[in-house]
Amino acid sequence: MPHHTPLIGTIVAGLVVAFIMGAIAHRLKLSPLVGYLIAGIMVGPFTPGFVADAGLANELAEIGVILLMFGVGLHFSLKDLLSVKNIAVPGAIVQIAVATLLGMGLAHVMGWGLMGGIVFGLALSVASTVVLLRALQGADLVETRRGRVAIGWLIVEDLVMVLALVLLPALAGVLNNADGTGGAGALVAPLLGTLLKVAGFVAVMLIVGRRVIPWALHWVVHTGSRELFRLAVLAIALGVAFGAALAFDVSFALGAFFAGMILGETPLSRRATEETLPLRDAFAVLFFVSVGMLFNPSIVVEQPLPLLATILIIVIGKSIAAWGIVRAFGYPNVTALTIAASLAQIGEFSFILASLGTGLGVLPAEARDLILAGAMASIFLNPILFSLIVREHKQDDDEEAEARAPERPRIGHVILVGYGRVGKLIASRLHERGVHFVIVEGDPERVEEAEEAGLSVVKGNALEDRHLLAAGICEARHLLIAVPEGFEGGAIHEHARHLNDRLQVIARAHSDAEVAHLEGLGVPHVVMGERELAGRMLTLCGVG
Numbered sequence: 290m291p292h293h294t295p296l297i298g299t300i301v302a303g304l305v306v307a308f309i310m311g312a313i314a315h316r317l318k319l320s321p322l323v324g325y326l327i328a329g330i331m332v333g334p335f336t337p338g339f340v341a342d343a344g345l346a347n348e349l350a351e352i353g354v355i356l357l358m359f360g361v362g363l364h365f366s367l368k369d370l371l372s373v374k375n376i377a378v379p380g381a382i383v384q385i386a387v388a389t390l391l392g393m394g395l396a397h398v399m400g401w402g403l404m405g406g407i408v409f410g411l412a413l414s415v416a417s418t419v420v421l422l423r424a425l426q427g428a429d430l431v432e433t434r435r436g437r438v439a440i441g442w443l444i445v446e447d448l449v450m451v452l453a454l455v456l457l458p459a460l461a462g463v464l465n466n467a468d469g470t471g472g473a474g475a476l477v478a479p480l481l482g483t484l485l486k487v488a489g490f491v492a493v494m495l496i497v498g499r500r501v502i503p504w505a506l507h508w509v510v511h512t513g514s515r516e517l518f519r520l521a522v523l524a525i526a527l528g529v530a531f532g533a534a535l536a537f538d539v540s541f542a543l544g545a546f547f548a549g550m551i552l553g554e555t556p557l558s559r560r561a562t563e564e565t566l567p568l569r570d571a572f573a574v575l576f577f578v579s580v581g582m583l584f585n586p587s588i589v590v591e592q593p594l595p596l597l598a599t600i601l602i603i604v605i606g607k608s609i610a611a612w613g614i615v616r617a618f619g620y621p622n623v624t625a626l627t628i629a630a631s632l633a634q635i636g637e638f639s640f641i642l643a644s645l646g647t648g649l650g651v652l653p654a655e656a657r658d659l660i661l662a663g664a665m666a667s668i669f670l671n672p673i674l675f676s677l678i679v680r681e682h683k684q685d686d687d688e689e690a691e692a693r694a695p696e697r698p699r700i701g702h703v704i705l706v707g708y709g710r711v712g713k714l715i716a717s718r719l720h721e722r723g724v725h726f727v728i729v730e731g732d733p734e735r736v737e738e739a740e741e742a743g744l745s746v747v748k749g750n751a752l753e754d755r756h757l758l759a760a761g762i763c764e765a766r767h768l769l770i771a772v773p774e775g776f777e778g779g780a781i782h783e784h785a786r787h788l789n790d791r792l793q794v795i796a797r798a799h800s801d802a803e804v805a806h807l808e809g810l811g812v813p814h815v816v817m818g819e820r821e822l823a824g825r826m827l828t829l830c831g832v833g
Contacts, residue, residue: 295342299349302332302341303578304571311574320420320668322636325574326661329581336586346579347644352527353576354641355545356569359526361418361447362549363562369437370444377441380614384442384632385449388414388607395598401653404460408646411453412660413602415446417636420668424631424675435624438615439631450638454542454645459483461649483539490537494547498529502548503555510557519564525552526565542641559734580640580661583647588658595655599663604670608633623678630674634667635660700764702726706751706781707771708735711797715771716744727760751781754788762788770796775803779810786811 306328314324332341370377392410393403401409421443430436459479502525509521526548533544552561589596608629615625643660646652703726705715712728716739719726728744729751730736739746749756751772762768768785770778775798782794795814798804807815 296345298339299341299345300575302339303328303346303349303575306331307574307578318672320417320671322417322419322577323665323668325577326581326584326665329578330584330586331581332578333582333584335584341578341582343579343582346575346582349572350576350579350644351541353572353574353579355527355530355541356565356572357576357637357641358451358542358545359530359549359565360562360569360573362546362551363553363558365444365447365546365550365553370441373438373441376438376615376618376620377445380611380618380628381442381445382449383614384607384610385411385414385446387610388602391602391606395595395602396656399595399656401656402651404651405646405653405656408457408642408652409656409660411450412639412642412646413599413635413663414607415450415635415638415642416443416632417634417639417664417668418443418447420634420636420671421631424671430627435620435627438620438624439628442611442628442632447638450642451543451546454540454641455487456480456483457642457645457651458540458649461646461651486537487539487543490533490539490543491547493537494529494551498547498551499554502551503557506552506555506557506561515564518560522552522561522565523568559732576637577640580644583644583657584661585654585658588655588662592655592659596659596662599659600666603635603663603667604633604674626678630671630678633674634671635664636668639664701766702761702764703767703769704729704757704760704762704765704785705769705771706730706778707773708732708739708746709771709773711773712771715769716742720744727765729756729760752777752784754784757785757788762792765789766791766793768792768794770794773797773799775799775807775815778803779807779812782807782810782812 307325310324310328310331311321312324314321314327330336332339334340334343389407389410392413393406396406396409421439425436425439430439459482463479505525506518506521509518512518526545529548530541530544533539533547534541552558611632612625612629615628616622639660643652643657647654647657703719703724705712705719705726706729708716708728708730712730716726716728720742726745728739728746730739730746730748731750733748736746736748747756747760749759751757751770762785768782770781772778772781775796778796778798782796785792785794793814794812795816796807796812798807798815798817799819800817804815804817
């Protein structure tokens, strides 16, 4: 067997170049998505050097789309949506309509067809989940009122785009086969048939899937095999997507979304997310690389005015629409500006729509290039817009953060990083003994669980100084690092000691290598579970 094949070459080139460009983008404080898209351009047919196999890249991208949509379904929160439904639902729909009309206007000027204009406008109307969440997390706004509105708004946008992905092939089929006869029936019949197929699929998932999927996963959990559980989750995601396309003739995207949504309702959703995240990330990267391969950089020189108009629609047009809608609902200006800045970019769904539209023959190649160039420009500009808004309203942010911060304990308290299996046991013992402590945890479900138990919690990453400061790191006496990854614990130790060099740090480790790493960083007390178990068992049998 030859060592170099098109499949291996495409995967290796895509991942290696994406890593390099993603690292550079991260270093420049940009979204890694920009780096992945540039990596696709570098290995694509429009630039010199190595050219990856476009056909194979598109097939790998299909798997990426399935896993991306599965992840969207896993994180779909009906509770978050219902909490802000009065503004998120009408606001998102009106904003999508405005952006779509602006896109259709530009498409009309460019001489594209009606369907191409609709797809182009829809692609410009939907924001990137990855970019929006990163911006909100970076500004510590996820748990604020405006953060919840932005997330709810995005959920509605995602649902509209899922519906668009379902209906687009049927509409494109009608237009491509139109011969001027049949009237309205030629359009209604295929759409009605598509909606009936979707309804049948949804009914099967709600009646059968909601019982079979949780039952299968619980059975796998009781086998005790982590590998089998990971395989089961991937089999559900890919199997439901493929089965939906095969049996009901609906898109992979819809099947994967429903599989994720049903799995997200089970108690195993967080574990499923953690177990499949590496593979989902890898194929998502290949998806973005494949999208970049389709981009022709000459559009920047050949069509500068349409490109500028596309960027203005994304960054200015739909942002003004969002700002006006939020203000019309009586929300303060800072909330309106935050929502406007959050939505001033496009990403994953835009790429999926652009790829689907060109594949169906309803979207011109130059429109796809304008969407990709507009996405890269908007992702580049978004952090700048966000930083300006946060800087302008820093006092408001500080007051809201103060309202959310836990009651500050007395000097000499304990900070516990991580509220997982070990962290919960530690927290329980500290609480029983009346010790003042604050938990730092980033997982929303664990944060909610700790708050329900009446504990003081700072939601965030302990690698970020502002979250350690919110927990009172400068006044603390002990830092207990209960996260399972010893190397991450070492980084947390370094950040914490930089803020308070008098801290007594106790860290958790899982291997001899982690113990050596932590001790090398100067962590005075390292606890390795296996050693403690062995020592305890030997003591109980009288040998220790």
